[in-house]
Amino acid sequence: MERLIFDAAALMAIVFAGLMVAGRDPVKSVLALVVSFFALAVTYVLLLAPFIAALQIIVYAGAILVLFLFVIMLLNVGPERPDGMRRPIQTFLGSVAVVVFAGLLLGMFKASGGHLPAQPEAVAMDTLPDPAALARLLFSDYLLHFEAVSVLLLAALVGAFVLARRENAP
Amino acid sequence: MIGSIPLSHVLLASGALFSIGIAGALLRRNAIQIFLSIELMMNAANLALLGYGAALGTHQGQIIVFFVIAIAAAEASVGLAIFVALFRHTETIDVNKIHLLKW
Numbered sequence: 001m002e003r004l005i006f007d008a009a010a011l012m013a014i015v016f017a018g019l020m021v022a023g024r025d026p027v028k029s030v031l032a033l034v035v036s037f038f039a040l041a042v043t044y045v046l047l048l049a050p051f052i053a054a055l056q057i058i059v060y061a062g063a064i065l066v067l068f069l070f071v072i073m074l075l076n077v078g079p080e081r082p083d084g085m086r087r088p089i090q091t092f093l094g095s096v097a098v099v100v101f102a103g104l105l106l107g108m109f110k111a112s113g114g115h116l117p118a119q120p121e122a123v124a125m126d127t128l129p130d131p132a133a134l135a136r137l138l139f140s141d142y143l144l145h146f147e148a149v150s151v152l153l154l155a156a157l158v159g160a161f162v163l164a165r166r167e168n169a170p
Numbered sequence: 171m172i173g174s175i176p177l178s179h180v181l182l183a184s185g186a187l188f189s190i191g192i193a194g195a196l197l198r199r200n201a202i203q204i205f206l207s208i209e210l211m212m213n214a215a216n217l218a219l220l221g222y223g224a225a226l227g228t229h230q231g232q233i234i235v236f237f238v239i240a241i242a243a244a245e246a247s248v249g250l251a252i253f254v255a256l257f258r259h260t261e262t263i264d265v266n267k268i269h270l271l272k273w
Contacts, residue, residue, distance in 0.1 A: 010180075063243065068202065
């Protein structure tokens with residue numbers, strides 16, 4: 001049952017990611033990616049990470065993609081138009097790179113057979129973990145990283161403000 | 171195995187999403203769509219991290235994904251600010267028309 005739901009959600013994420021890449025209209029691309037991220041949130045719940053699933057919906061689908069939509073509408077970007085300049089070499093090399101990359105991934109996957117590295121103390125979780133345990137870990141072992149991320153976010157905030165400001169603003 | 175989900179399914183889905191992201195980043199001309207493809211690749215990596223974390227029974231995967239999401243938020247805000255600044259100067263975000271640094 002879990003397996004069926006996981007496969008369905010993963011397939012939906014892949015299909016809508018494909019729609020995102022194939023579409024020419026940026027607004028439709030963003031909306032397709034929202035659906036894809038929601039489907040990914042379902043898979044995160046099935047992978048025993050309900051807290052990350054909530055973050056995925058709130059931060060990714062809620063904040064980041066809405067920011068994208070906001071910028072698209074602010075800049076009034078229309079659909080990509082064919083501009084009469086064919087770039088056959090660029091397209092060809094890009095496609096070759098994608099095919100080679102996907103082939104490498106698949107080959108690597110086949111060679112390893114999806115096996116886990118040997119880890120004697122590994123015990124597969126069967127129940128949903130307590131988010132409190134995650135919080136305890138985050139605020140003890142990873143406290144320094146957490147604070148570093150807060151500084152990074154502040155730097156990004158200031159950087160975005162400086163970049164998007166008009167140069168002759170008072 | 172996580173519950174009844176084989177790890178191979180998680181890794182296959184992650185690889186497929188990452189490949190789609192690479193295709194978008196290499197073949198699209200619209201800067202916004204390239205950026206969306208990069209976000210998609212980050213999510214593919216997150217999926218693999220969560221799959222391995224759950225299969226190994228640790229919280230480490232979730233911790234890394236937490237930091238990846240925080241960094242993605244910072245990256246999105248700065249990247250979009252760059253697009254706004256770029257659009258103000260060049261009136262386009264088609265990456266083939268922005269070639270000041272090309273030879």
